[in-house]
Amino acid sequence: MSWVVLLALVLALLLALAVALARRAERRRTESVVRARRAALDAGDRQARLQHPVVDLSRCLGCGTCVEACPEEGVLELVHGQAQVVAGARCVGHATCARECPVGAITVTLADLDTRRDVPVLEPSLEAQGVPGLFLAGELTAHALIKTAVEHGTRVARAVAARGQAPDDVLDLCIVGAGPAGLACALEGLRLGLRVVLLERETSVGGTVRHYPRRKLVLTQPVALPLHGTLARTTYEKEELVGLWERVVREHAVPLRGGRTLRAVERDGDGFVVRTDVDTVRAHSVCLALGRRGTPRTLGVPGEELPKVAYGLLDAATLSGRRVLVVGGGDSALEAALALAEQPGNRVTLSYRKDAFTRVRARNAERLARAEAEGSVAVLRRSEVTEVRVGEVVLALHGEHGTRALRLPNDDVFVLVGGTPPFELLERAGVSFDPARRAPVDAPGELGTGLVPALAAALVAAVAALLFATWHHGYYALPMARRPTHPDHAWLRAGAGLGLGLGLLAALAVAVNLAYVARRAGWLRVGSLRAWMTSHVATGVAAVLCAMLHAGMAPRDTVGGDAFAALVVLLGTGALGRYVYAWVPRAANGRELRLDELRAELLAVPGTRVDDAFDGEVRREVVALLDARRWKGSSASRVLALCGVQLDLARTARRIRERASVAGVPRDRVDTALELARRAHREALLAAHAEDARAALASWRWLHRWMAALLVVLLVLHVGYALTYGGLLAGEAAHVPGVLE
Numbered sequence: 128m129s130w131v132v133l134l135a136l137v138l139a140l141l142l143a144l145a146v147a148l149a150r151r152a153e154r155r156r157t158e159s160v161v162r163a164r165r166a167a168l169d170a171g172d173r174q175a176r177l178q179h180p181v182v183d184l185s186r187c188l189g190c191g192t193c194v195e196a197c198p199e200e201g202v203l204e205l206v207h208g209q210a211q212v213v214a215g216a217r218c219v220g221h222a223t224c225a226r227e228c229p230v231g232a233i234t235v236t237l238a239d240l241d242t243r244r245d246v247p248v249l250e251p252s253l254e255a256q257g258v259p260g261l262f263l264a265g266e267l268t269a270h271a272l273i274k275t276a277v278e279h280g281t282r283v284a285r286a287v288a289a290r291g292q293a294p295d296d297v298l299d300l301c302i303v304g305a306g307p308a309g310l311a312c313a314l315e316g317l318r319l320g321l322r323v324v325l326l327e328r329e330t331s332v333g334g335t336v337r338h339y340p341r342r343k344l345v346l347t348q349p350v351a352l353p354l355h356g357t358l359a360r361t362t363y364e365k366e367e368l369v370g371l372w373e374r375v376v377r378e379h380a381v382p383l384r385g386g387r388t389l390r391a392v393e394r395d396g397d398g399f400v401v402r403t404d405v406d407t408v409r410a411h412s413v414c415l416a417l418g419r420r421g422t423p424r425t426l427g428v429p430g431e432e433l434p435k436v437a438y439g440l441l442d443a444a445t446l447s448g449r450r451v452l453v454v455g456g457g458d459s460a461l462e463a464a465l466a467l468a469e470q471p472g473n474r475v476t477l478s479y480r481k482d483a484f485t486r487v488r489a490r491n492a493e494r495l496a497r498a499e500a501e502g503s504v505a506v507l508r509r510s511e512v513t514e515v516r517v518g519e520v521v522l523a524l525h526g527e528h529g530t531r532a533l534r535l536p537n538d539d540v541f542v543l544v545g546g547t548p549p550f551e552l553l554e555r556a557g558v559s560f561d562p563a564r565r566a567p568v569d570a571p572g573e574l575g576t577g578l579v580p581a582l583a584a585a586l587v588a589a590v591a592a593l594l595f596a597t598w599h600h601g602y603y604a605l606p607m608a609r610r611p612t613h614p615d616h617a618w619l620r621a622g623a624g625l626g627l628g629l630g631l632l633a634a635l636a637v638a639v640n641l642a643y644v645a646r647r648a649g650w651l652r653v654g655s656l657r658a659w660m661t662s663h664v665a666t667g668v669a670a671v672l673c674a675m676l677h678a679g680m681a682p683r684d685t686v687g688g689d690a691f692a693a694l695v696v697l698l699g700t701g702a703l704g705r706y707v708y709a710w711v712p713r714a715a716n717g718r719e720l721r722l723d724e725l726r727a728e729l730l731a732v733p734g735t736r737v738d739d740a741f742d743g744e745v746r747r748e749v750v751a752l753l754d755a756r757r758w759k760g761s762s763a764s765r766v767l768a769l770c771g772v773q774l775d776l777a778r779t780a781r782r783i784r785e786r787a788s789v790a791g792v793p794r795d796r797v798d799t800a801l802e803l804a805r806r807a808h809r810e811a812l813l814a815a816h817a818e819d820a821r822a823a824l825a826s827w828r829w830l831h832r833w834m835a836a837l838l839v840v841l842l843v844l845h846v847g848y849a850l851t852y853g854g855l856l857a858g859e860a861a862h863v864p865g866v867l868e
Contacts, residue, residue: 150822157818160204161719164213167485168723177269178220178235182210184713185573186232188704189825192647192656193224193233200489207715207814208708208821216486219271229647229660230705234571237269241562245269245550248559252286253279256564258557260399260412261392262286265308266335266419267553273307273336274350276416280311281353283414288319293398293411298322301401301410303389306334309416310372313381314353323382324408326401330385332376333369335418354379389417389549392556415553420546426454430515436540440466448472450536452520454512455543456484461491463541468503476505476535478512478522507533515540578706585668592672596680603680610679621677621687622849630677636670637694637842641835664705667698686848690841693834700831703824711821718814725807748779749804776808 180193180203189208197203198221201214210224210233222235240246246269248256253268255261264279284300293299300316302309305327316323329337351357355375363371376383387403392413394400401408423438425431443466453464456479464477477495484492498504507522513532514521520537523530550560596603602615610616618624643663645651674691675682682688780801787797 153822154818157206160206160211160213163201163204164206164211165723165726166483167214167216177218177237177271178222179215179218179238180212180224181234181236181571182212183232183234183571183573184209184716185575185709186230186577187228187712188230188232188709189712190229190647192227192229196223196227197221198223206719207818208712208825209716211716214485214489217488220275221272227656229656229663230577231574231657236568236571240565240568243562244560245548246560246565247553248561248564253283254286255556255558257559258394260397261556261558262412262414263553263558264312264414264416265304265306267415267417267548269419276306276308277311277350277352280308280313280414280416281315284312284315284319284321284323284353287316287412287414288321290412293322296409297398298324298408298410300324300412300414301326301399301408302414302416303327303392303401304334304416304418305329305332305383305385306336306416306418307372309334309414310376310381311353312414312416313383314355314375314379317379317381318353324410325381325383326387326389326403326408327383327385328388331369332372332383334416335420336365337369389552391552394557415556417549419548421548423542423546424544426512426515426542426544428512428514431542433515433517435517435538436515436542438542440541440543443467443470446470446473446539449538450474451539451541452476452478452512452535452537453541453543454478455545456481456487457543457545458487458491460541460543461487461495463543464504465491465494465498467541468498474505475503476507478507478510480509480511482508512540576706576709581664581706584665588668588672592676595676607679607681607683619679621679626677626679629673633670633673633677633694634842634846636666636673637838640666640670641839644835660705664701667701670694671698685845686841687845690838690845693838693841697831697834697838700827700834703827704831708824708827711817711824715814715817715821718810718817722807722810722814725803725810728803748783749807776805779804 182203187209189205189210191205191210193210194203194205199217199219202212202218203210203224204213205211206213212218218235220235225233225235237243237246247263247267249263249268250256253262253264255263262283264283265276268279270276270279280302287300299321300312300323302312302316302323302325305313305325309325309327310332313323313325327334331337349357349361352375358371375381384406387405389401389403391402392399392415393402395409398409398411399413401410401413425438430436440463443463446467447470449467449472451464451467451473453460453467453475455477460477460479461484464475467473468475484495495504495506499506507524509525510522510533511525512520513523515537518536518538520535520540522533522535524533554560599615599619602610602613602619605613610620618626620626621630640663642651643659646654646656646659671691671694674694678687678691682691783801783804784797787794
């Protein structure tokens, strides 16, 4: 007996230690994500420039599928057990998170459409509002994906074809821009028999993609290009994709006119006149697929007209043994600097005017950090180019002690600071950017967990089972020993007829229910994950009801009865996770948002200045106090603090008052800061308590998974038992109560 007790104690302690270590690791991960989200908020990196995800916290159950599905690192993370947008500026609109969310908790949408003046006002057909026949497609519409651009171009060509042929003296469709949207529009127009022309500023197709750095990976979703079919892969290097497009242009004789820069689009009767710097085109309809890059931005500094200054890098391999300066802080600048650093003999410097690189992909930021640590790229943060000279550049370095000039030996300068979108040209053509003319769009709101509809559906199914059992009450009310004498026994018993059929249906429902796991893991690619989740819930309820009737409304202490008990527990834990669990992490995340607001208020106390020593000390004291309570303290200490034993807060307040007295800070200013600190302290405690409760409640997922594994084992044993005894005990023996029921 002592050996058993000792072994049980060791196992229990090992389990407790494992749980404690796992909980500590989870808290550290949550802390790092919260800090990253706060840093992104401070840097203005939380919201995307174009599309971005919106998470419905009332519905999210924290499965993490969206985080795994997103191809851009750092956009979404799990915070307090729910998906949260951390660095929304990295989102490019793949929308895989929305497609893979099993509960429909994510919507990918454009931000602030009621105020933005950089998104054109379009009809659902992509036609400019108030300008019939003028269409926009691709990135110009604020949608960045290649797949979306191809869909836009195809849709425009179909809309033009549906309006009939143009007069003989004009083209049916003039397309400006030979990126993915313009190319797809031209191909679909040719397929539909339209007379089209494709104008492009460069000499060939590619658009913005052609200006990506050499060998850059272009991530796409499965794309179907008109007249070509679905692309064979979902990942291409830039050269591969552009080469494919060029081959398609040759094979299908696309009427491409390169080297044309658009000057104006003017109305001419029922059609348009498209003016370029080379020629003029008359067309009944026009599709503008120009992209948002527009004209490259310049620095506006002396010497920028020198030949060594360029605004794009097509092939870093052409440069070696050079002293190169790259100016910019976006993905293009980082990728160019990294590509140049890989060439032999290059000395690469990256100049950026801010402290941190925020609106960049995580993998680019990580690569740059490694290159900086290795010394292959020198990064000058908070720097600006003030003059470009032959053989050198002059930069202004902004530091804590003022600004100083730096003369840097230099052979080449690449200015990659974005471009000026062609909005002015579009407005002259009649395209409106006025938010007041935009159709109102309801912002994504909380839809709730869907508990009421689920309860209603489950109630209907349960009532149906109850009515069936009541209708056959004469059989189900009998003791097991007397049931074989009842006339309905032949078809209601577990081993034959309807009873056996219900058992098979229960087993089938369990199999379909577990197939959801295969779909989540990516082993199955049939149907949407949301549809699979719906079937997961429905088959869980159906399996319990069918198994209950299969057991004759009297499950017993057998393997089959144990399988039924496991099925009931599985249904209960699944319902907890699907319909109840979201409430607690939602409360924790709500506290986080409130803390962000209080932190912003603390930074905005009247009379404060960023460089004021007292204000800095107050902020450091409060942040240290909040971090100690939220991430380093125990649950017991937080309970005591919430109940009023707030010695640490009192000590912090006393130190702040003493320093304020020495510094001569006005009392009302100190009182305001301390009141905000008290409120933030309480919110931090409540957030920590909500996180503790969430961690305890999250055990449903562990219990749900292991109960599912146990159910599979018990179900296999039950079926094997039934088949074995059903085969050995033939004829009347099979009717003996307790053998198969």
